[in-house]
Amino acid sequence: MSSAGSDRASYGPSFHEPLKFAYWVPNVSGGLVVSKIEQRTDWGYDYNVKLAQLAENNGFDYALSQVRYIASYGAAYQHESTAFSLALTLATERLKVIAAIHPGLWQPGVLAKWIATADQITGGRMAINVVSGWFKDEFTKLGEPWLEHGERYRRSEEFIRYVREIWTSDNAEFNGDFYNLHDFDLKPKPVITDSRPHPEIFMGGNSTDARGMGGRVTDWYFANGNTPEGIHEQIRDVTDVATVHGRIVKFGVNGFLIGRDTEAAARDVLREIVDKADREAVEGFGAAVKQAGQSTGDKKGMWQDSEFADLVQYNDGFRTGLIGTPEQIATRMIEYKKLGVNLFLLGFLHYHEDVEYFGREILPLVRELEAAELERV
Template sequence: MLSKNTFQLGLFALNCSNGMTMTKAPERWQNTWDNNVHAAQLADEAGLEFLLPVGRWKGYGGETNSQRSNFEPITWATGILGQTKHIRVFSTTHCALIHPVFAAKQMTTADHVGHGRFGLNIVAGWNASEFSMFGVSLKEHDDRYAYAQEWIDVVKKVWHEPELFDHHGDFFDLVGVEGHPAPVEEPVIMSAGSSAKGSAFAARNADALFMVINDLESLATQVAEVKGKNPGRKFGVFASSHLVCRPTRLEAEDYYRYIVDEMGDWEAADNMAAGRLTAQSSTAEQLQQHEMKRRNIAGSGTWPVVGSYDDVVDMYARLSESGLQGVAVGLVNYIDEFPHLRDEVLPRMERRGLRLPFSIDD
């Protein structure tokens, strides 16, 4: 979808305070614009494929109130595209909170700023308290995807229809719509949703699904099922993750225990677990498990990749063998932790055949 690399990497959620963590560790991510640009340029110069922000509007409470400070994703992507040269920059966009004609124009503008490097991660939403900020009711789960389908249909018409058009649907009644200029290139579309409806929506409309990993044993079957929903299409499957790596496994595990067990914000983790019941990507029982709440603290419930540099590459190889095309990576601090990824993990991935060497002149 993004490059010729067997296993692709991006940074996840750097547009929010604490990034993906709910830790009180003083070195946690500070969401300033300068920090965002610095981290984005590090990823760009190292040859990572993408940057993926979180669509967030309020924090999770607790002592850290993680993600309370957040940059709006389309505006953020436009600014980051202007500060980078190679990397694809996504916007995670809640379709229920923004009109499709307005969104299509915003995203076209971003794509021109980035000379064709903009990507859309379309999400139907799950956080009822955030929707209340907009005076919008969170629809029943399956109805969210009916709305999302009409929304993306309108967006694509705005991008590609050369003449004025009308649209009369269940959710939008539009007359005399036009949207010049067109995007530089068709934006890559990703859709985040691990429910049956969510993955089916992605298979119909997107270039890739962004999924949650619940366990490794069933992952290959899940990926195959998603790809089988729309045979004949080029379709990638990516997943969310968080990374703690050090020279030795013991060092990585000790640091993981420090950010989670010693410095974790358990109240915020409880709040996330309660809110995510509406997402239907995990069961109520799974969300209340102690280990899942540890994952919430370390990486917003995403898959943990913790260990030595060789351990990390072994895990990425296993995820690749299961059919994943890549992962979005959360770090405790996207600047301070990045050298572990750039200087140690990437060269090992190249030696394993998971990635190709990258030059900023490519």
Template sequence: MKSWKDDPRADTNPLFNDNAIKLGVFGLNGIGISMTDAPEAAKADWNESATVAKMADEGGFEAIVPYSRWRGYIEEEPAHRSGLALDSYTWAAATSQIAPRPSIFSTSHVPTIHPIAAAKQCATIDQISGGRFGLNVVAGWNKPELDMFGASMLDHEDRYGQAAEWIEILRELWTRDEAFDYEGRYYTIKKGISLPKPIQKPMPPIMNAGGSDRGRAFAAKYSDMAFVIIRSDDPDEIRREADHYRDLARTEHGRDLQVWTLAYVVQRDTEQEARDYLNYYAVEHGDDRSLEGFMAMHNMHSQLLPKDVMEAMKFRLKAGHGGFELVGTADKITSRLELLAKAGIDGALLNWVGYEDGVGRWVKDVMPRLRQAGLRRT
């Protein structure tokens, strides 16, 4: 079985380097993933995004990953700021030109774009970026957004069935030189072809997040990076979650994959300063209306959980979409990343409320410590 560490795409794409913990900036095309009204929060502004992308490039990050968003979380207020996001495909093409080293992703919700159009756009960005493109595939979960497209909100199993056909068609379009027909349950292709092909062979890497059994099976079969939400600080529990994906990929499909996670960052000179800022943006300026809208979309009913558990979950969602906590001093954050690496996590996508300030602090103080700890190369 071939390891991703020997992947030929490493010639152009830093996702396949040998750093023990790889790093990416997440949500830079929008307002970030923290639910906050803090005035310094991102505003889906291209100039701000471009500035931070250059900082991430110069600081040695492996990836910059956007999200896809078409409307706000509040049902009765579609134009709410929670829907602010630059289109992830055109954003990726532009960002690849100002950040010449990291892997640049697009995020695509399967029901919102036809696979032929997606394949062409992805191959184009791979050409533009010199073989550094990556695709984050989302099966589709936001019903109000799908309603905008006139797309049906399928049940859980069917969503992954459609996503499987979608990726299979992309693979054919990226790798076959001759036209082909495809007859599936969700797509019918007549003499499909896409030119030019991507630079990366056999194809650009795929990232996918799936927490259910069906989602894990999908990620194990189709993705190069499985994206997991970590809900524990116990390294044994984290390793069990990561190994579950790897074991599925190896035993069922004879392939290897990376396991990444999401983390929110509050870095300050003291632990107290970091905790105070976390409270400032997640509590004092917490966007409770977006939180309630998001929870309603996911049928997160308060009566199903004890009050203290529900309040903790709400706080984590506002703080950073339920991601892993990286809060404290540079030393504390380094030790937390050491925990992830030792538990089998290959990479972390990071989010800050104020990206420019946060990435600047990270590059200055955390990156040197990660090198000293042996987690990253000099």
């Protein structure tokens, strides 16, 4: 355990809040690993409706609908994220759904209107994940310009400021380098709830640009899978920026969860996933994301220190270490929570079975450990 995790004084007020859980919606074919291993997971609507209902009843707070616009790296088919997110909320009662969206492919006022309507329909259960973009072909093949790394994040920050302004102001104004908004009154606006003044805004990243943007404008910062030390560094950097701007940002961490009754059985599954990796697709994905990240000035872009086995799971989910028995996984999650992690964004091999296993075997242990830790401190 890192020194930060073992320091009782480092526990913030957020430690008293129960860990939240989200799952990657498999609305893209190929599952969550770039491997030829059997996956009893399907990208279709009917499968995902059942999954959303299972997740809602097994402790999940959020579902993140990913977005791909063209076939790439083992993902031949893709359902669009905002429409799919709305469909899943209509099939559930409490689950909040986060739609991944790309500035540059969405005009922010149109996106804001779409989400506001969906939020009204669902009683305040919509959110967005702003993706600055790593896949050049998605832009250029649609005829849109591909900006360099820092400019993509500058555009995303303007996008977020614009969307928040139009959601919360009656005579919205915004003047930027990429977007402008003039005396605009969006009606109806999104639902205001006790837990949020507008749909929550998530983003993911690792670079210095991403950390700065997260601290300045987002509600949540998603980190790729990483060690406790790697996550602690990002939480510190984003929090430092947020503090300067008088803000509070919450943190989510990506993790691919393999829970089995024995550690050996879980490790065997991981070994088979990697052994059966689609090497051509993994290497193509690795080349694309590393090229995108290397365009950063300090080479801190996402995936820059990822190895082949890490890239078999798109967002470095193996590196978080949620692989083993229920007791091992629950203990690992509490270690991250002590560092300031508020949420785990989880992927699975066989979604229906693994989500039920999580709710039955792992989540109760997490809650027991949370209660015990709070009593201890």
